Amino acid sequence: MQNSESDYRLEMTGISKSFGVVSVLKDVNLKVKPGEIHALLGENGAGKSTLIKILSGVHQKDSGQVLLNGQEINPKNTHDGQVLGISVVFQELSLVNDLSVAENIYLHKLGSSKFWMNWKEITQNAQELIDSLGFEIDASATVRNLSIVQKQVVEIAKALSEDTKVLVLDEPTTVFDPTDTKKLLNNLFKLRDKGISIIYISHHLEEVFKIADTITVLRDGVDTGSLTASETHTDHVIKLMIGRELKDLYPARNSKIGKTPIFEVKNLTAKDNLVHDVSFDVKxxxxxxxxxxxxxxRTEMAKLIFGLYKKKSGSLFLEGKEIKTQTPVQAVAxxxxxxxxxxxxxxxxxxxxxxxxxxxxxxxxxxxxxxxxxxxxxxxxxxxxxxxxxxxxxxxxxxxxxxxxxxxxxxxxxxxxxxxxxxxxxxxxxxxxxxxxxxxxxxxxxxxxxxxxxxxxxxxxxxxxxxxxxxxxxxxxxxxxxxxxxxxxxxxxxxxxxxxxxxx
Amino acid sequence: MNATIKQQLSSPGGWLSFLIKYNTIFIFILLVIFSACISDVFFTSVNLSNLLKQVSGIGIISVGMLIVILTGGIDLSVGSMVALLAVTFAILVNLVILPLAILGTIAIGFALGSVAGYLVAYQKMAPFIATLALMTIARGLGFIYSNGSPIIFETKGGLFMSNFANNSLLGIPNIALVFFIIVIGAAIMLKYNVFGRLIIALGSNEEAARLSGIKVNKYKFLVYAISGALAATAAIIVASRTNLGSPNMGVSWELDAIAAVVIGGASLSGGKGTVVNTLMGVLILGLISNILNLLNVPSYPQQVVKGAIIVFAVLLQRFESK
Missing domain, CATH: 3.40.50.300 (P-loop containing nucleotide triphosphate hydrolases)
Known part of the structure; x- marks a missing residue:
């Protein structure tokens, strides 16, 4: 796989891009080796997404060069990108809600294949792919009925269904809880060991330091150079991201907490029992x-309190008085x-x-x-x-x-x-x-x-x-x-x- | 508004973006100039007042259509409602005193619209289906109550209405005045009243509206009921113009109303659209028919031109969103 002329799988050099008069990227470089997890960091609006969109063919660069295995590439759309082996999992999920998991995973191949589809085989392949990621999702299920976490997993499986050489993940774990995140990260290690280059965009610095080999930070459309993850630390990266020292991420709490609760929940149970016997208070x-x-x-409990879901039993007290929240209108009142x-x-x-x-x-x-x-x-x-x-x-x-x-x-x-x-x-x-x-x-x-x-x-x-x-x-x-x-x-x-x- | 216009005009290429943004007004003015050049008769008061009389009925139901479309819904029943309510008005005007006939017709329109509103808001039926059903029911009822033939006004009240509908005040036809009052009222409600804010919010993101404590179902219900009441007002006007109520009135008016709203730049998915632009949409459609009539173009080619204009207007709006 490796090209003799270059150590890098992917080299983006001198990339610039403007939308109208707004210059989004200025002379940005990004070099990724095979079998490397490369974190791309920066504040919202720093140009990470634009850089990735240029790589995958959504946008076209104004100037600069993109080399894949030493060959210059110019993807004009995401299909070109995929054919070249560049798969991107974008932040906005791009699944078709009314199709099955398997259909979604192989959607891009459906058009070009034979006239008759072998659904059994497609579903089986999709199931194997998902199982290999370690998540429990039925490949024949309709995407609409999946949770947001499951949808994200399907999105990742879809990216891997290609012969992927460069995998880009844009904030993949925002919807994940710690266990799911761990599973995903383990998968990424496996993929890395197979020689796939992974570009990983995240706001979670703890996560980044757990998995990344190399870190590139973008600030206001300019790259501040690449760092070896093991040779740097969180504070330095944050400084590069926001351009100043950061004392405390979490401000000191100096609020006076009252004695009597302002809001109490007693034995709250949802009609469908998904949330049951919840009791707590807030002061x-x-x-x-x-x-x-x-x-x-957690979310279901919040929506139950707010009147979006039907309650079976339990009571709510606001400032000591019992209240009813059958609908959000009542809750807001x-x-x-x-x-x-x-x-x-x-x-x-x-x-x-x-x-x-x-x-x-x-x-x-x-x-x-x-x-x-x-x-x-x-x-x-x-x-x-x-x-x-x-x-x-x-x-x-x-x-x-x-x-x-x-x-x-x-x-x-x-x-x-x-x-x-x-x-x-x-x-x-x-x-x-x-x-x-x-x-x-x-x-x-x-x-x-x-x-x-x-x-x-x-x-x-x-x-x-x-x-x-x-x-x-x-x-x-x-x-x-x-x-x-x-x-x-x-x-x-x-x-x-x-x-x-x-x-x- | 003025500040934004000035800002746009002063920026480079400002004129172009101004024209694109207010393209319906622009198309309207162009059509007026074109019509005036091409026909000597166009700028006569007889023709202009005819034009206004012709658009008033569809114009009124277009206002109702706009508020329904703003919530992300659609009301296919309004054309048939005009027929049923014109028949209703003709029956009532021959039975009871005029104010009662007018109020009764509007109340029945509101009630019929409420049926659609109830089905959409509380039974979660798709607006297209609920109002499609109401459309055939209303047309059928119109034929049943009239025995399939027009009902002619026979009382003094009827005579008063037909005089009113065919006369003018200061050169403006009375029925156009009714239309303009409704347009101004609706524009004020949409811009300065909570009602307008909430239906636009609901059309732009129903779930967020629900989570903000907005009575989503109430407002969804209301827009169909109001659309029904406006259909009744349009029915009274068209019946009075011809001195009769006929079950054949208002055929495919719902489509003209939708076309007017869409030409006015409203989004069928809800949350976007203004009364002024809908008014422009109504006038543009009316102008096209008017000028083609003046040029003696037969009605079939007229339909082709109308369709082409709709496509053109919507394509222009694509530039705007880019």
Whole structure:
């Protein structure tokens, strides 16, 4: 496989790319050896995705050269890229929901094959591929019915169904819990040992240092050189990414936690029993963490509280009084806010302006009796939130789809701050958000708590949840298995509870 | 609005992007200039007032169609509703006093629209299917209640309505005034009222709307009911113009209304569209028929031209989104 003229499988040199007047990449170099895991890091908007899209043929470069095994290549579309052996798993899942897992995995080959399909063989091959990755997914299942984790696995299997030489993974583990992540990373080691070159994009630095051989950091469209992973450390990489020293990722908690709970959940059970016998409380000013593996019912519990799923039994108390939340409308009326883990599908209105996104929960304050909007009052409220949350935008009229992930997340949070929520449930607060914006979101969560709000944070990111929570509830098979006070926080303890074992 | 326009005009290539952004207004103006050049009769008050009278009925149901489409739905029933409600109005006007006949017809329109709204919002039926069913039911009922023939206005109230529908105020036909009042009312509701905000939010992301505590089902229900009430208003107008209610009225008007909304740049998947642009869409379609009539083009080629214009307008909007 290896080319005699070069040590590198892939050499991208002097790559530049502009969209209109905006220069996204400036003279970027990326060199990847065979059998190497090469981490590509950088904040959102640093140009990682654009570089990958040039490699795979989605975009065309303005200048520079791409060599694969020493041969110059110029993929004009993703099909060209795939034929050359470049497979990319993009952040946005690109599966066809109504087809089966097997059909999706072999979709790109369906067009060019024989007239009659051998479905049995295709399904069998797909099943073998998935089994080899160590995940339990039925290859004949319809993709629509899969969980988001399973969909991501199918996406990876699809990339591997080709004779892949360069595999690019863009944030593959954002939806994974620690066990699934471990499985995936083990798979990557196996692929690396087979000689496949892997380009790995991630915001999880712990993960990157676990697996990467080489690290390239992009900042504002310029590469800051390649580092050998074993010869560098997290702080240095963060410095390269954001261009300054970073003292603390997790801000100090200095919120006064009240004595009596602001919100209590007692024996809450869902109609379908997927979540059962959940009891906990949150105190004003407290950040309560909820941890657990994928499928342990964390998101389902949040949606149950918020009135999106039907309850069978149990009760909720807000400030000591029992409340009913049969629908989200009732939950919001009681000033309970919910920030979904799925920002694009459930969190924000992408085509609408920042202003309209923030105001959507808040009409009681900014309308008269006939429902007409008080435009100046609305603008005032929105502008103050934009400043307070440091949402980076030239105007409140900009559509949310034009913002970075971190700023979108701030908009999703802003709408609950604008109604002075008493309890806010945040599901995966920093998924797909860069380091700089992460810190801002953590600060924000802190400030919200300081105002006396009960904050419930669900997160798969263990360092994150330990860094920001005052207490952690760990879920296992649909109920809360155990609670960890701050002095017992450790990845091991969380994991033991998450798999249903007592602490040592 | 003004600030954004100025900003666009001052930026390099600003004129072009301005034209692309407001392409419906641009097409409309071009068509007016073209029509004026090609026909001496076009700019006469008789012709212009005819044009306005012709578009008013479809214009009113287009406003209803727009608010339904903004939520990501569609209302195929409005054409048949116009027929059924025109028959209803003719029956009522011969039975009861005029104000009661008008209010009754609008109430029945609202109720019929509510049926579609109930099926879509609370029974989770696809809007296309629910309103398709209502479309055939309404047409059938129209024929049943009229015994298949037109019902002529026979009372003083009827006479008053047909006078009203055929007269003008300050040169503008009365029925066009009704249409314009509805357009202005709808534009204000969409831009300055919570109602407009919420239906656009719901059309742009229904799940996010639900999770923001918006009463999604209530608003989905309401838009169909309002569309029904507007169909009733259109029915009263077209019936009054001809002094009768006929079950053959409003044939394929739902398609013209959809065309007007789409030419006006609205997205059929919801969340995008404005009343002003829909008005332009209505006027553009009306202008095309008008000028082709003036040029004595027979009706079959007219349909071909209409279709071509729809394709052209939507292609232009593709530039806008790029």
């Amino acid at each position: 004003p000013g407290e950040v309560l963490g909820v941890a657990g593996l994928g499928g342990s019912g 009681h000033k309970i806010g919910f920030v979904s883990e799925d920002r694009k599908e459930e969190g924000v209105f992408l085509p609408m302006s920042i202003k309209k996104n923030i105001s959507v929960t808040n009409f009681n304050f900014i309308t008269n009796k006939l429902g007409f909007l008080k435009m100046d009052k609305e603008q005032e409220n929105v502008s103050s939130l934009i400043t307070k949350l440091n949402i980076k935008t030239p105007s409140s009229e900009i559509a949310v789809k034009n913002l970075s992930g971190g700023n979108q997340q701030k908009v999703a949070l802003a709408k609950w701050l604008s109604i002075d929520s008493k309890v806010i449930i945040i599901d995966e607060p920093t998924r797909g958000v860069d380091v700089g914006a992460k810190i801002e979101i953590y600060n924000l969560i802190n400030e919200v708590a300081e105002k006396g709000v009960g904050v419930i944070v669900i997160s798969s990111d263990m360092p994150e949840i330990m860094g920001i929570a005052d207490r952690i509830q760990v879920m296992h098979t649909g109920t809360i298995y155990g609670e960890l006070p701050k002095e017992k926080f450790s990845e091991e303890n969380i994991l033991r509870y998450a798999i249903g074992k007592p602490l040592k």
